[in-house]
Amino acid sequence: MGLLTVITCQNHATASDDWLPVRETDLSIQTGSPLDFSRFLRNRPIDGAGARLTVGDGGHLARQASPTGKEVFHCASLAWSPASGGFPDHATADVYARQLAMRGYNIARFHFLDASLMMGRRRDFDLDPETLDRVHYLMAALKRNGIYWMVDGLTSWRGGHGGFDDRWGPAPGLKLEMHYDDRAFEHWRQLVTEMLTRVNPYTGTAPIHDEALGLLILANEGGMEFETVVHEIPGRPHYPSSLKQPFNTWLQQQYRTTAELREAWGDLQPSERLEAGSIELPRDRYLDTPRMRDLQAYFIHSEQALLRRMTDILRGLGYKGLISSYNNWPTVQTALTRSELQAVAMNTYHDGVNGYEPGSSIKDDSAISGAAAYLRAAAAARWLGKPFAISEYDHVFWNRHRYEGGLVIPAYAALQGWDILCRHGHGPIALRYGEPFPHKRGMLPYAIALDPVARAGETLAALLFRRGDVSAATNTIPFAMRGLDDLDGDMQAREPDDLTSLALVSAIGLRRGNGLRAPHAVDQPRSSEKGRDMIAALKTAGLLSAANRTDLAKGIFESDTGQLELDTENSLLKIVTPRTEAIAFSSLPSPAALDILHVESAQGSGLLALSAIDQTPSLLDSKRMLLVYATDARSTRMRFRDPEEKVIEDFGTLPVRIRPGSVRLALAGRSGRWRISPVGLDGVVHPPLYRGSGPVRLDMSNETPHGPTTFFLLEIE
Structure with missing residues (x-):
């Protein structure tokens, strides 16, 4: 072996x-x-x-x-x-x-x-x-x-x-x-x-x-x-014996007699008596029961x-x-x-x-x-x-x-x-x-x-x-919580997936209330269909743009601010804000146009972001921007037990190695004399690798004469 x-x-x-x-x-x-x-x-x-x-x-x-x-x-x-x-x-x-x-x-x-x-x-x-x-x-x-x-x-x-x-x-x-x-x-x-x-x-x-x-x-x-x-x-x-006595003490405060407890649970054994403190802990945490x-x-x-x-x-x-x-x-x-x-x-x-x-x-x-x-x-x-x-x-x-x-x-x-x-x-x-x-x-x-x-x-x-x-x-969007009435026998119970998906559109959080009964709140008991109903209700009320692309069935989520868009089918996340635009992608079969940052093609998966770092209000005005391009990294001689590389055998040693990658990008609405300089992981700005005059458009690689990096400085005059 x-x-x-x-x-x-x-x-x-x-x-x-x-x-x-x-x-x-x-x-x-x-x-x-x-x-x-x-x-x-x-x-x-x-x-x-x-x-x-x-x-x-x-x-x-x-x-x-x-x-x-x-x-x-x-x-x-x-x-x-x-x-x-x-x-x-x-x-x-x-x-x-x-x-x-x-x-x-x-x-x-x-x-x-x-x-x-x-x-x-x-x-x-x-x-x-x-x-x-x-x-x-x-x-x-x-x-x-x-x-x-x-x-x-x-x-x-x-x-x-x-x-x-x-x-x-x-x-x-x-x-x-x-x-x-x-x-x-x-x-x-x-x-x-x-x-x-x-x-x-x-x-x-x-x-x-x-x-x-x-x-x-x-x-x-x-x-x-x-x-x-x-x-x-x-x-x-599943539960240590030290829990039995305090659990029994608590039960004695909740129920008056063994008969009352038996009526509530329905599964008491003959040896279990509330008055004697002999009520057992659940044997299996994964079975939904009144005891649990x-x-x-x-x-x-x-x-x-x-x-x-x-x-x-x-x-x-x-x-x-x-x-x-x-x-x-x-x-x-x-x-x-x-x-x-x-x-x-x-x-x-x-x-x-x-x-x-x-x-x-x-x-x-x-x-x-x-x-x-x-x-x-x-x-x-x-x-x-x-x-x-x-x-x-x-x-x-x-x-x-x-x-x-x-x-x-x-x-x-x-x-x-x-x-x-x-x-x-x-x-x-x-x-x-x-x-x-x-x-x-x-x-x-x-x-x-x-x-x-x-x-x-x-x-x-x-x-x-x-x-x-x-x-x-x-x-x-408030999620109503009543208290102990929200518990059932499932110790793993949590908010339904469709409802938590609302967090990709608007802010969500819990709030005390025995049924908020508000038009834009999630009440108890929960309904998984409420997520789709909520999106429709927000649009009807004018709180969400009619053009918002959110479609829970298709796995597309656009924030109510219009700045974030997540596409599950294509493993794609786009961010468009005045000072930062970014995209994360597992592949890019077709060009991706944000607002200013356009990614025309890419080798493999990765993250590409452009951020203003000169305190100007937007990328349209910025003269000094940080380009971030991240692919993957591993140690030297890192080894796995399986071809899918999911099971580790040896984490390897230094130096760290970065997967080579390249992107073809362009900036809409930005032109002038420009240069892009690699920035080392130590923050050192190296001599420019890319220069131009006019619109910014280039093929950029994370491999530089000074070694691979995830950072570049874009300057436009």
Whole structure:
């Protein structure tokens, strides 16, 4: 078997080894580079109580000093571990924070902070002093650069327990038990106290009192149902025995007698008696039963009670910022839990992978052809009137369509009017290729800093989302939620596909109401046909243009602003705004005309975008524009177990290689003396490759004399 595996891997060595090797090693950009967005995305000082983030008018994030304003945050995910290098020393932290600000980031998420602080520690809550010092210094460096912090109170399943080295992998216990076990809750309380209340010597105040702490997530992905799914083992009970007693206690508060419970459920066994506390947990979570419906109701009760209890602890410690939790799973049950949050956060992924081991696999499908399902799932989790953050998202490597991620989430997040957008990774940028850490020796899932395709997407996210190139929707469609009446026996129940498709047209979100009975709201009970009816109703009311091309049956969706158009059949997404035009395509059998940017042909799949970067109001006026062209990228000698390249055998090594590609493009309405210069991944502008006088029209390749790139500078005189 082993010999056969080796032969199979050799036969499936991929064409990526013939792709173009990246030549840059230093990835730090210089001030004034076309990739330096700090010239027009300026981070304001975080200097006093007035800078603290709050819930402003309309339920959006605002600074306390200006509650009528709206703050939009492009987030840097700092999910470091020893394998990815850990927290930087002081000198590197200064450089790193400045680089983040230059690239348009204005908030950073500290993820798995507990794991880093407890790595290698033998005693409970014995935080590593060197790591804590580095964390404190980085926080100060970020704050000096106008970058807020978003912090998890608990990420690691090991929390503050000493004596464990598996801090980044799932382990049963703490996240579930803190809902009903006082010892587990006390552990969380002491952990956040130790992590956040020690005075930071570089700011002069404890992080929990610092106005730079903009959002605190109580526990990452800590939902009760989710925790039991994470630890599900075939052949074992789906729910741990520790849940039985608290579930029985709750049932005793809901039903007066065993007879009443039997009438409600209809499936009690002779050994089950409410008075004796002997009611069993569901044996199979995937069977829809009244017993399962009540378990979901118990989860809501327990999660909301824990939320209130944790919030009280933090307020007692003096924290004045925003709080969120339960930031994954778009089910009806979790949505009802999130109704009591001050701010809602959500994690969402397309084609995720759970490990780096040989044999890990992906589907390698297009998000656009699936009508951006991961975006829609997140949109259906939002509660209107509350700030909304995407605390994690990614279109995960090695999916060959991940160029889509640079448009899908940032563009529709802007359309939805969301507040924070955080693409998950070990870190969003790297200062150089070739750092001596296991997770930086080649490209990996969630290592977006090393991926030129993901970096191109993050660059566009700063423009589409934070700068606001994509406008917010003109319409908002509320989805009514009554409460426990919305539960049924299906623990996986979520909003119907046709209804979440409305998020590709207008803003959507949940709102309390026992049947809103408004002409442009989605009421309970849900009807999947309501999506098509809603589009027709919006057109009849004049809230959606009669010319809007949305057709749910054909998989075509045009935003109510007219700026976004998604075509599932052709895996095509077009964006047309005054300052940015972009297109993502899996193939281009015929020319695609946006407004100014016309793509006449293209070799293979990819993303092409044109953005004004000289602070002019539109591409029609701009003299300095950034062209972004992203195809695909992989490590050298990356190998798979199958010809479809869905099952990994070896992630390979540096250098990163970019798939060669070319496009024929033209700009309508733009002429003059023009030149196009390649911009390295380090932001260096190289001598022009293309020049002309008159209309802009050319064949452009991502292969340059200085190596492949995803960036070009277009200048027109």
